[in-house]
Amino acid sequence: MDLGAFAQCVSSTLCVVSQLTSALITGLILFLVASGLSLVFGVMGILNFAHGSLYMLGAYLSFSLLRLNFGVATVAAALGVAVIGLLLERVFIRHVYRAPLLYQLLLTYAFILVLDDVAKLIWGYDFVSMGVPDAFRRPPIFIGRAPVPAYYMFIIVVGVVVAVGLWLLLTRTRFGRIIRAAADNPTMVAALGVNVAAVSAGVFVLGSFLAGLGGVLAAPVRSIFPGMGFSILVESFIVVVIGGLGSVAGAFVGALLIGFVRAFGSVAFPALEEGLVFMLMAAVLLTRPRGVLGVGKEL
Amino acid sequence: MDNGMNRRQFLTAAGAAAAGATLGPLVPGPRAYSAEPIVVGFVSIFSGRVASLGETGYRGLEFAIDEINAKGGLLGRQLKAIKQDSAGKIEDAVRVARDFVTRDKVDLLMDHSSSREAFAVREVSRDLKKVTMVTASETTELTADPKARTPYTFRAARQTLHDGIVGGIYAAGVSKAKGMTKWYSASPDYAYGRASTEEFFASLKASFPEMQIVGQAWPKLFEPDYTAFLTKMLQDRPNACYSALWAGDLVTFVEQGGLYGLFDQIAFFGINLADYTILKALKKVPAGMHSGSRYLTNVPDTSANKSFGERYEKKYKELPTNWSQECYTGMQFLAEAVRKAGSTKSDDLVKALEGLTVKAPWGVDGTVTLRKRDHTIVNYAIGWGQTQPQAPWVPKTSSVPWDKILAQEEAYLKSKGWV
Numbered sequence: 001m002d003l004g005a006f007a008q009c010v011s012s013t014l015c016v017v018s019q020l021t022s023a024l025i026t027g028l029i030l031f032l033v034a035s036g037l038s039l040v041f042g043v044m045g046i047l048n049f050a051h052g053s054l055y056m057l058g059a060y061l062s063f064s065l066l067r068l069n070f071g072v073a074t075v076a077a078a079l080g081v082a083v084i085g086l087l088l089e090r091v092f093i094r095h096v097y098r099a100p101l102l103y104q105l106l107l108t109y110a111f112i113l114v115l116d117d118v119a120k121l122i123w124g125y126d127f128v129s130m131g132v133p134d135a136f137r138r139p140p141i142f143i144g145r146a147p148v149p150a151y152y153m154f155i156i157v158v159g160v161v162v163a164v165g166l167w168l169l170l171t172r173t174r175f176g177r178i179i180r181a182a183a184d185n186p187t188m189v190a191a192l193g194v195n196v197a198a199v200s201a202g203v204f205v206l207g208s209f210l211a212g213l214g215g216v217l218a219a220p221v222r223s224i225f226p227g228m229g230f231s232i233l234v235e236s237f238i239v240v241v242i243g244g245l246g247s248v249a250g251a252f253v254g255a256l257l258i259g260f261v262r263a264f265g266s267v268a269f270p271a272l273e274e275g276l277v278f279m280l281m282a283a284v285l286l287t288r289p290r291g292v293l294g295v296g297k298e299l
Numbered sequence: 300m301d302n303g304m305n306r307r308q309f310l311t312a313a314g315a316a317a318a319g320a321t322l323g324p325l326v327p328g329p330r331a332y333s334a335e336p337i338v339v340g341f342v343s344i345f346s347g348r349v350a351s352l353g354e355t356g357y358r359g360l361e362f363a364i365d366e367i368n369a370k371g372g373l374l375g376r377q378l379k380a381i382k383q384d385s386a387g388k389i390e391d392a393v394r395v396a397r398d399f400v401t402r403d404k405v406d407l408l409m410d411h412s413s414s415r416e417a418f419a420v421r422e423v424s425r426d427l428k429k430v431t432m433v434t435a436s437e438t439t440e441l442t443a444d445p446k447a448r449t450p451y452t453f454r455a456a457r458q459t460l461h462d463g464i465v466g467g468i469y470a471a472g473v474s475k476a477k478g479m480t481k482w483y484s485a486s487p488d489y490a491y492g493r494a495s496t497e498e499f500f501a502s503l504k505a506s507f508p509e510m511q512i513v514g515q516a517w518p519k520l521f522e523p524d525y526t527a528f529l530t531k532m533l534q535d536r537p538n539a540c541y542s543a544l545w546a547g548d549l550v551t552f553v554e555q556g557g558l559y560g561l562f563d564q565i566a567f568f569g570i571n572l573a574d575y576t577i578l579k580a581l582k583k584v585p586a587g588m589h590s591g592s593r594y595l596t597n598v599p600d601t602s603a604n605k606s607f608g609e610r611y612e613k614k615y616k617e618l619p620t621n622w623s624q625e626c627y628t629g630m631q632f633l634a635e636a637v638r639k640a641g642s643t644k645s646d647d648l649v650k651a652l653e654g655l656t657v658k659a660p661w662g663v664d665g666t667v668t669l670r671k672r673d674h675t676i677v678n679y680a681i682g683w684g685q686t687q688p689q690a691p692w693v694p695k696t697s698s699v700p701w702d703k704i705l706a707q708e709e710a711y712l713k714s715k716g717w718v
Contacts, residue, residue, distance in 0.1 A: 009534075018530030026524055116346075125350040127547035131554060131582025140560055147533065149558035152526075221555050222523050223547035223580070227347040231523060266516075266527040273527075274519055 006268035017146035019263040025152050027259025028159025032214035033232050034239035035166060035251040036207030042246020043183045043203045046093060046104055050111035051236065052229030054208050057081050057115065058215025059224045060123055063130045070133035078213040085208020089201050097200070112229065119226040127225035136220075155217050162213065163252055170248060179203060183246060238277060242284045244294025253292050336379040337372075337643055339364070339633070340399030341626075342392055342420065343411035343435070345384035348521050348547040351576050352435060352622055356411040357382055358615055359623030360434075363630035373637045381405065385416060392416035396423040396431075406643040407432070407633050411626060414438040414491040415520070425449035430636075430648045432629040435622060437462070438490045439498065442675045443717050451645060453652050453674040455629035455667075457621070459495040459543075462570055462591050462681055464707045465699045466541075467502020469683035470568055472697075473589065474507050474539065479566060481513045483537035485528060485552065487544055488517035495543035495570060501711060503541075513537050521548060525555050533559060539566040546571075550580045557585065572686065573693045575618040584688045592682040593621035598696050599663055599680040607660035624661055628676070631657045632669060663701065677701065 009015035037051045061077035068076075088111065096103045132151045140147035170176035182189045182199050190196045214232070222228070235258065242257060243250025258277055265276040284292060341360055343353035357380070364378045372378055381403060385392035392412050399405045400423070408431040410420045417436030424431035431452050433441065439460040442448060473479065482500070486492035496515070503510055514535040516528040529552075532540065544552050549571055556562060567588045571577065574593030578584055592598040596608035596618065607627075611619045619627075633648075635657050640647035654671040661667070661680050670677050681704075682696025712718045 012534070015530075015534050018534065019527065022526040022530050025526060120346075120350075125345065125354050126576065127348050127351070127550070127580065129547075129550045129554060129580045129582060132558060136558075140558065146530075147559050151558060218523075221551070221558065223348065223551045223554075225348045225350070225547060228523070231521070263527045263530075266531055270515075270517070 002268060002270060006264070009264070009267045013144040014146045015267070017143050017148070019267060021146075021148050021152055021156070023256070023259035023263035024159070025155045025259075026262055027256040028155060028163075029214050029218050030232070030235055030239060030258060031159065031252050031255035032162060032210045032217070034236040034243070034255050035163075035248050036210035036214075037233075037236045038240045038243065038246055038251045039179075039210075039248060040204055040207040041240065042248075043179055044097065044200050046097065046204075047101070047108065048093070048207070049105065049108040049233065050088070050115065050229075051108075051207070051211050052231075052233030053112050053115040054081050054085060054211035054229070055215040055218075055232050056119060056224070056226070056229035057084060058212030059130075059219035059222075059228065060119055060215075061212070062216040062219045063123070063128060063224055066130060066133070070135060074213075074216050077216045078209055081212025081215070082205045082209035085212075086201060086205045088208075089204040093204065094197070094200065112233075115229075116226040123224075123226075125226065127223040129223050130219050132220040151220060158213075158217060162210070166210075166248060175202070235277075238281050240291075241281055242291060244291025247291065247293045250291050250293035257292075336377045337374070337407070337637065338403070338405045339378065339380045339407045339409055339630070340396070340403060340405035341380050341382040341409045341411060342385055342395045342399065343382065344387045344413065345382070346386050349387065349413070349545075351546060351620065352413070353382070353384065353411065355576070355620040356434060356622040356626045358611075359619060359626035360409060360411075360630050362611055362614065362623070363627045363634070367630070367634050373634055374641065378634070380409075385412060387413060387416070389416050389419045393419050393423055396420045397427070400427045400429045405429075407637075407648075409434055409626065409629055409633075411435045411622065413489075413520075414441065415489055417441055418490070421447075421449055421452050424451045428645050430633075430645050430652070432633055434625045434629040436491070438494045440490070440494060442673045443712060443715075445673075445717060448673065450649055453632065453669055455632055455669070455676050456625045457679065457681075458675050459491065460498045460708055460711060461677070461679075461704055463495060463498030464502045464704050464711075465681045466499050466568065466570055466591055466683055467504075468506050468699050469697060470499070470503050470539070470541070470589070471506030471510075473566070474503070474510060477538075477566070479538035480509050480511060481537045481539070482510050483514050483516070483532055483535060483540040483565070484512070485516040485518065485525075485532065485540055485542045485544065487520045487522075487548060489520055492517070492520075492543045496541060498711065499541050499543075499568075499570070501714075502707065505707070518544075518548075523551070525552050529556055529559055529561060532565070533561065537565055539568060541568045541570075543570055546576065547580075549577055553581060553585070553588075557583075562588065573684075574621050576620050578692045584686055584692060586685075586687050588686045589683060590686055590693055592680065592684075592693065592696055594619055594624050594661070595682075595691065595693060595696075597691055597694075598682040599661065601660075601665065603658075603665055604660040604680075624659075628657070628659045628661070628667060631659060663698075677705070 033055050058081045061080045062073050065073035136151035140149045239254035243254030261276050265273045345353035383395045408429050411434045414436040433454040434456050437457050437459045442454050484496045486496045570591040572590035636648045636651035640651040656666050656668040659667040663680050667678050682698045684693045684696035
């Protein structure tokens with residue numbers, strides 16, 4: 001433990017700004033992936049283990065499309081993953097909505113293996129590195145005396161815009177109201193004449209799009225390899241546990257908390273940086289077993 | 300929830316996923332059905348971020364086997380390899396190694412695992428008394444600690460201590476010239492990363508006592524995001540940074556560090572930078588970084604080494620990695636020992652392997668030797684130099700004569716109580 005270093009850090013703008021950026025980019029990418037996971041779980045009751053693989057596909061598609069143009073690649077890759085999500089849901093996952101939990105696990109876990117192998121066949125066994133697009137290859141922007149890479153500013157802006165957009169979509173639109181109603185009582189929603197199957201597909205597509213977007217944003221700064229979806233899947237589960245099952249706002253809080261714990265934990269407890277995230281999860285489970293923003297209802 | 304899942308079931312399911320991940324999928328290799336060929340069992344990582352470890356290592360082994368078979372094989376028998384993926388998991392590496400010996404009855408074992416698994420596979424080798432050629436784990440302790448050594452394990456991979464000694468002497472020269480006293484490190488948090496960093500700094504300090512370590516970052520192996528470590532490093536303002544990160548981890552670190560302009564301010568010494576997988580994966584190899592030679596066709600700058608690179612490239616359409624050459628060399632040792640012993644029995648092979656010298660492209664004088672005392676390879680080429688953005692990437696390297704490396708090694712091993 002190094003509390004001296006921590007005290008010194010919080011009293012310096014340079015340190016606070018740097019670690020804050022670090023927390024935000026880790027947290028926001030994680031939020032994109034975890035919010036999709038949480039949404040799909042909350043509305044459809046499906047625990048989609050293949051969600052991390054959609055993140056991986058987002059990264060690979062963006063890597064392949066980059067030669068067109070970065071803007072096009074970003075949008076096209078995220079939409080591409082949404083289309084893959086639609087196919088997955090319509091062809092496979094819709095058959096297990098009412099099946100026992102084990103069937104869902106087997107099916108979605110199988111897709112981790114299948115999609116990893118597909119990635120291996122198309123892009124090779126080895127990791128690939130995309131590098132940041134040329135437009136962002138410039139000296140970092142200085143806030144105070146702290147450098148913030150231009151590309152990280154971009155991630156932060158996109159992450160915040162998507163978070164706000166998602167919040168507006170869920171709270172201010174008819175689609176959002178139906179989603180929340182379907183999460184609460186799908187039978188009643190169906191009885192009211194809403195096409196629940198279409199809503200489910202819509203939610204799954206939205207979740208896939210978010211995971212894909214997470215992968216697209218991470219691709220230029222992380223190495224891309226078959227199996228990269230798994231570690232973010234585990235972290236996303238932690239976010240969902242911390243934030244509360246099915247709560248997108250909870251996913252936002254949970255993801256940012258993990259970002260902060262990682263960024264400031266590396267200063268205060270360098271030896272414990274990894275374990276801190278799990279300790280945070282344990283603490284939330286003990287004090288608020290439904291998660292920080294989990295719904296009050298007994299599941 | 301209409302499928303009736305509650306929080307407890309969710310957690311059980313999430314736990315099951317984690318357990319599933321550790322059990323992991325295995326890729327079964329072809330089995331040996333005939334007692335006819337001499338079979339080498341090859342355990343390595345063929346999936347995930349370091350799949351290139353297994354893939355390019357196996358090519359090195361296969362390349363050696365094809366050459367040997369083309370010349371009539373060994374003892375009138377053909378050589379054959381079988382491979383299996385450990386996915387980088389200790390328990391799987393152990394199981395694969397055991398299955399190779401007890402079920403597949405392999406004649407020889409090649410352990411091309413990371414140091415995380417290699418210590419456990421060493422115990423399999425000890426227990427089953429099977430000659431095992433280690434071709435990837437570089438951690439000094441694996442063969443240097445006499446209390447833990449086994450008679451059956453040999454290492455044809457570099458040893459962190461040798462690379463660290465040369466790196467430290469090279470870095471001391473650069474540090475003196477540029478007045479770089481404040482040092483930092485960023486290495487993966489496991490046996491290899493710790494050993495490599497400690498040994499590099501020990502050598503640097505011996506030649507440049509003014510140096511001081513102002514901070515150390517220990518990200519976990521396969522860390523996806525180094526930002527928190529990078530920003531902390533920028534605040535600690537070191538003059539130079541040593542790193543034992545490797546493969547995809549190193550590429551990610553260099554890319555993310557580049558975004559912060561880190562390498563304009565801090566001299567970077569990456570022991571694993573100059574390997575073709577890394578150099579080709581980096582979108583832009585930054586100029587002026589300091590690197591140890593992993594595999595380069597110009598280190599050593601001999602016709603044998605150049606020819607090895609060319610023959611390999613012709614066959615596989617890519618240049619060899621350090622791992623390809625280590626597996627290639629490991630097979631040369633095993634083959635020569637089988638010839639010398641006239642058998643594949645473990646005890647005969649141990650006698651033949653101890654102190655054995657074979658021809659190898661990366662030998663400083665065209666040969667490398669398995670030292671009798673600790674079964675580790677010596678006399679291979681180690682060079683340090685600066686990068687440039689295009690091939691040959693590290694045009695000039697400087698080295699240290701092996702008698703000096705060995706003298707410094709002896710002093711270090713004594714300090715550890717290992718000799």
